[in-house]
Amino acid sequence: MGDPMRIRAQAAGSNATVRVLMAHEMETGQRKDAAGKTIPAWHITDVSATHNGKPVLSAEWGPAVAKNPFLQFTVKGAKAGDKIAVSWKDNKGDTRTDEATVT
Amino acid sequence: MPTRRKALQHSATVASLLAVTGLFPGIALAFNAKAFEAKNLGDALKALGAGAPVESKDVTVTGPDIAENGAVVPLGASTTLAGVKQLLILVEKNPNALVAMFNVTDSVDANIATRAKMGQSSDVYAVAVLADGRSLFARKEVKVTLGGCGG
Amino acid sequence: MTQHRVLLAALLTACATGTVWAQKSTAEGIAEYRAMLADGNPSDLFEAKGEGLWQQKRGPKNASLEQCDLGKGPGVVKGAFVELPRYFADTQRVQDMESRLLTCMETLQGFNAAEIARTPFGRAEQVNMTALAAYVSAGSRGMKFNLPNNTVQEKTMYEVGKRIFFARSGTHDFSCASCHAEDNKRIRLQDLPNLTKNPGAGNGFGAWPAYRVSNGQMWGMQLRLNDCYRQQRFPYPLFGSDATIALGLYLGVNGKGGESIAPAIKR
Numbered sequence: 016m017g018d019p020m021r022i023r024a025q026a027a028g029s030n031a032t033v034r035v036l037m038a039h040e041m042e043t044g045q046r047k048d049a050a051g052k053t054i055p056a057w058h059i060t061d062v063s064a065t066h067n068g069k070p071v072l073s074a075e076w077g078p079a080v081a082k083n084p085f086l087q088f089t090v091k092g093a094k095a096g097d098k099i100a101v102s103w104k105d106n107k108g109d110t111r112t113d114e115a116t117v118t
Numbered sequence: 119m120p121t122r123r124k125a126l127q128h129s130a131t132v133a134s135l136l137a138v139t140g141l142f143p144g145i146a147l148a149f150n151a152k153a154f155e156a157k158n159l160g161d162a163l164k165a166l167g168a169g170a171p172v173e174s175k176d177v178t179v180t181g182p183d184i185a186e187n188g189a190v191v192p193l194g195a196s197t198t199l200a201g202v203k204q205l206l207i208l209v210e211k212n213p214n215a216l217v218a219m220f221n222v223t224d225s226v227d228a229n230i231a232t233r234a235k236m237g238q239s240s241d242v243y244a245v246a247v248l249a250d251g252r253s254l255f256a257r258k259e260v261k262v263t264l265g266g267c268g269g
Numbered sequence: 270m271t272q273h274r275v276l277l278a279a280l281l282t283a284c285a286t287g288t289v290w291a292q293k294s295t296a297e298g299i300a301e302y303r304a305m306l307a308d309g310n311p312s313d314l315f316e317a318k319g320e321g322l323w324q325q326k327r328g329p330k331n332a333s334l335e336q337c338d339l340g341k342g343p344g345v346v347k348g349a350f351v352e353l354p355r356y357f358a359d360t361q362r363v364q365d366m367e368s369r370l371l372t373c374m375e376t377l378q379g380f381n382a383a384e385i386a387r388t389p390f391g392r393a394e395q396v397n398m399t400a401l402a403a404y405v406s407a408g409s410r411g412m413k414f415n416l417p418n419n420t421v422q423e424k425t426m427y428e429v430g431k432r433i434f435f436a437r438s439g440t441h442d443f444s445c446a447s448c449h450a451e452d453n454k455r456i457r458l459q460d461l462p463n464l465t466k467n468p469g470a471g472n473g474f475g476a477w478p479a480y481r482v483s484n485g486q487m488w489g490m491q492l493r494l495n496d497c498y499r500q501q502r503f504p505y506p507l508f509g510s511d512a513t514i515a516l517g518l519y520l521g522v523n524g525k526g527g528e529s530i531a532p533a534i535k536r
Contacts, residue, residue, distance in 0.1 A: 021313045030227070038314045040485075043235070045213060064226075071225035077154030079209065079217040081190045081233040082485040083311035088220075089227040182305055184298035186458065186536045190482035192305040233309075261298075263458060 017103070017111035024090075024099045024117040031093035031117045033064070035086040035101050043078040059084065061104045066090050067097050093117050131210060132171040132243055132255045154216055171245060174199075174254035179207075179244035181260050185236065188262040193217070194231035195244030197254070202228040204247040211240035236262050299458065303534075312403055312480040312532035315487045319404025322397050328378030337373035339366070339405065350409035351475075351529050354518040356420045363426045365517045367491045368509030370401050386508040390492050402478045402489040406531035413528055414471055416521045423518065426511075430519025433512055434464070443501035445516070449473070459536070464520055471527010474520040479533040487532070490517055 018038035024031050037059065044056025062074040071090055090099065095117050102112040180194035195205040205228060207217045217234045228246065236242075239261040247253045323334045323346070339349035340357070354365040360372055374394075375382040385394045418427060437444040448454060449464040462469035478489040488496075494513045498506050506513050 018314070019317060021317060034309055036309055036311060036313055038311075041235075043213075066225060069225065071223050072220065072230075074218060074220045074230075075154070076218045077214055077216055079212050079214060079235050081235050081482075083314060083480075085192075085231075085233045085309040085311075087194075087231040087309070089229060091225055091227065182298060182302040184295060184302060186299050186302050187483045189485065190306065192302075233306075 017105070017109050020101060020103075020111060020113040022099060022101055022113055022115035024093070024097075024115045026093065026095050026117050027089075029092060029094075031090045031097065031099065033086075033088055033090060033099050033101075033115075035084075037084045037086070037101075037103060037111070039082070039084060039103070039105065041078060041080055041082045041084060045078075057105065057107060059103045059105045062086065063102050064088070064090075065098075065100045066093055068100075128173055128241075128255075128257055131241070132208075132245060132253075132257075154214055171253040171255045174246075174256065177244055177246045177254045177256040179242055179256040179258045180231065181242055181258055183259075184261040184263060186263065188236040188238065190233050191236045191260060191262070192231065193234050193242055193244075193260075194229070195220075195246070195256075196227075196229035197244075197246040199228070199246060199248065199254070201249040202246050203249050204245075205230055206243075206245040206247070207232070207234065208243040208245065209234060209236050209240050210243065211238050212236065236260065238262055295458070306482065306534050310480060310532070310534040311485075312407075312478070312487065312534060315400045315403035315478075315480070316407045316532055317404075319400035319402070319407075322401050323404055328374065328380045330377065330379035332377050332379075334370075334373050334377060334401070336377060337370070339369055339373075346405055346408035348409055348412055350406045350531065351412045351414045352416055354423075354426070354514050354521060355417050356422045361422075363422050363511075363514055363518060365490065365509070365514045366405055367398060367402055367489050368514060370398060370405065371509055374398075390495070391486065399478070399487045399489055399492075403487055403532040406478050406529070409529050410531070411528060413526050414475065414521055414524045416518065416525065418518070418522050426515045426518045427522055429511070430515035430517070433516055434519055439502045441502050443503075445497065445501075447501075464523060466523055467525070467527050470520055470523035471525075474517070474524045475527055475529035475531055476533045476535065478531050479535040481535045483536050488535075 020038065021036040022033065024033045039059050040057055041059065042054055042057040044053065046054045048054055056078055058078040059076050062076060063070060064072040072088055097117045098114055099117060100112060100114040102110065104110045176199045177197045181192060185191040193207050195207050202222050205220045205222055208215045209217055218232055220230045222228050242258050242260050243255050245253055245255045326333050336343045339345065340352050340355045341349050350366055354363050356363050364372065371382045371385060374380040380394065385398065388395045418424065434445040448461045452463050454461040462473040464470050464473050477493045478487060480487050491508055491513060494516055495506055
C-alpha cells in the first residue's frame with residue numbers, strides 16, 4: 016500500500032473542487048544512478064475518482080507527471096458531506112485509495 | 119494571430135504526437151503502455167491523414183509562461199465544448215510526449231490540472247477528444263529555466 | 270547605405286528595449302509560477318507523516334513524542350517553531366528545532382542521538398526527523414518570529430552566529446555574508462535574501478523547512494545550512510552542531526517580527 020494522499024474537496028456553488036496530493040516517486044526510467052545504471056521506471060499508471068461510490072474520472076499517467084503528483088478536478092453536483100475517493104495504481108502493481116468528505 | 123502556415127505546422131505536430139502515442143482521430147481510442155513509451159516524434163509524421171487535430175479557441179491549455187524548474191510545471195487542459203471524452207496533456211520536447219490522459223465523464227467539468235516534468239523549454243498541448251472522434255487542441259509555449267544555487 | 274544604418278539603429282534599439290522588457294516579465298513570470306505552486310504543496314505530505322510520528326509510540330522505550338518540550342512546555346507544538354533556537358535548562362544548551370527533536374527522540378523514545386546525527390540526510394531516522402520538523406514548523410504557520418534571546422547563553426550564541434556569518438574561510442574565501450549580507454543580490458534567477466535584517470532574515474529563516482521541487486526533497490534548516498557549507502566549500506557541519514545552531518539563532522533573532530511560512534515550497 017502506498018503512502019497516504021492528501022485530498023481536499025471544497026464545495027463551490029453546486030460543484031466541489033477536489034485537490035489531491037499523492038506521495039509517489041514518479042521515477043521516469045530515464046535517470047542513471049551514480050554507478051551508471053538506469054534507475055527503473057516507477058510511476059503511477061492509473062488514477063480513478065468516485066463521488067459517493069460512482070466513478071466520475073479516470074486517467075492514465077506516464078512518467079512525465081511530476082513527483083508527488085498534484086491533481087485538481089471539479090465534480091458536478093457535489094455538496095458538503097459527499098464522499099470523494101481517489102485511487103491510484105503504479106507500474107509495480109502497488110495501489111492506494113484515500114477518501115475525503117466534501118466540506 | 120498565427121499565419122495559416124504556422125497553424126498547419128501546429129496541427130501537424132499535434133497529429134504526429136497523437137499518432138505516435140497510438141491515438142489517432144477516427145480510429146478506436148484504446149490507450150495502453152505503448153502510448154506513453156513513444157520516444158521519437160519524427161517517426162509519426164508519416165502517420166498524418168484525415169482528421170488531423172485542429173487548433174480551437176474552445177480548448178485551453180493553462181500553464182506558466184516560465185517555469186523556474188522543469189521538475190514541476192503546473193499544466194491544465196480544459197474545454198467549453200460539450201461531449202468531451204478525453205483531455206490530454208502533451209509536452210512536445212519531452213522524451214515521451216504524452217504526459218497524461220484523462221477520461222472525462224459527465225460528472226466532472228472538462229477542466230483538469232496537474233503538474234508535469236519538462237526536460238526543456240517546449241510547446242505544451244492540451245487536446246480535447248470529442249465523442250464524435252474529432253480532436254481539438256490549444257498550444258502554449260512554456261519556458262523552463264534553472265534557477266540559481268539556493269533557496 | 271543610410272537606410273541600412275537607420276534600420277540597424279532601429280534594430281539595436283528594439284533589441285535593447287526587448288532585453289529590458291524580457292527581464293521585467295521574467296521576474297513576474299517566476300512570481301506567477303511560484304503562486305501556481307503554492308496551492309498543493311507536497312510539504313503537506315511530510316507534515317501529515319510528521320504528525321503521525323509525533324503521536325506514534327516508537328523506539329526502545331516505545332513512547333511517543335507527545336511529551337516533548339520544544340520550549341513552550343511538554344507537548345506544546347503551536348508557536349514553538351517561531352521561538353527557536355532558544356536555551357534549554359535541561360540540556361544546558363541553546364538548541365534549534367531539529368536538535369531539540371533529537372533530544373526528545375533520545376530521552377523520551379530511547380533512540381541513539383549520536384547515531385542519528387551521524388546518519389546522512391534522507392536515510393533511516395533522518396527521514397523521520399525531516400517529517401517531524403515539517404510538522405512542528407507547521408504548528409507556527411503564519412505566526413511571527415519571537416525568539417526570547419534573553420539568557421546569557423542565547424546572547425552569546427547570537428554573537429557566535431554573527432562571527433560565523435561574516436567569517437571568510439574555505440578554499441574560496443566565502444562567508445555567508447558573501448551572498449547574504451546585502452540587499453538586491455541574486456545568483457542567476459534566485460534572489461538572495463539579506464539575512465542580516467528584516468525582511469530578508471524573516472523571509473529566509475521562515476521559509477525552511479521547505480519542499481524543494483528541483484529534487485523533490487523536504488529540507489529542514491539543518492540541511493539548508495549543510496548545503497550552504499557545501500556550496501562555500503566548507504567542511505561538513507555536524508548535525509545539530511553549535512555552529513549551525515548559532516547561525517540559526519542569528520537568523521531567527523534578525524528575523525524577529527517576520528512571518529513564518531514554513532513548511533514552504535521552493536524551487
